[in-house]
Amino acid sequence: MLASLPGDEDDVTKLEKLKTRDSAKRFKVRDNRDSLPYYVDVVSPPPSRPLGVFALDKNTQSGDLVEYGSTNYEVKKVRQLYRYRSGRGMVMIKKAAEVVEASRLLEERWLQRAMKLGESGQ
Numbered sequence: 001m002l003a004s005l006p007g008d009e010d011d012v013t014k015l016e017k018l019k020t021r022d023s024a025k026r027f028k029v030r031d032n033r034d035s036l037p038y039y040v041d042v043v044s045p046p047p048s049r050p051l052g053v054f055a056l057d058k059n060t061q062s063g064d065l066v067e068y069g070s071t072n073y074e075v076k077k078v079r080q081l082y083r084y085r086s087g088r089g090m091v092m093i094k095k096a097a098e099v100v101e102a103s104r105l106l107e108e109r110w111l112q113r114a115m116k117l118g119e120s121g122q
Contacts, residue, residue, distance in 0.1 A: 033080075033092040034058045040066070043076060043098045044108075051099065066099060073099035 038060065040051040051068060064075045081094040 031088075031091040031093075033095075036092065036095050038078075039094065039096045040073075041096065041098050042073070042101065044100045044104055048098070056097065060097060065102065066097075072102040074102050074105050076100050 037053045038056045039053055040056075041048045042051050051073075054066075054068075056066070060075060061078055062075050066073045066075060075097050077098040079096045079098075080092050081096070082090045083093050085091050
């Protein structure tokens with residue numbers, strides 16, 4: 001057991017207060033990443049073609065379904081493009097989403113299952 005010196009208890013409590021204060025700080029967003037639109041491209045079948053620029057939810061991720069017109073699309077990949085700005089650090093400048101038509105995706109999955117069954121039967 002260590003001997004406590006006068007004033008040590010105050011230093012410990014001050015350190016704990018600083019630690020809780022620092023951990024309570026929230027990350028300050030330095031760019032407009034939540035309001036940036038998504039550049040959506042249809043990637044299958046190749047070559048990819050642009051679908052348009054849309055204001056999707058900020059939490060869009062792969063596997064999400066997107067409806068445009070009467071066609072459903074599944075998000076395959078989401079990318080963010082960052083650029084370094086002096087004094088501000090890395091700033092998000094663009095969001096992109098790659099999508100596949102839902103009907104095309106179902107056909108591809110069916111073909112993959114059929115290929116696996118064909119390989120196991122030989």
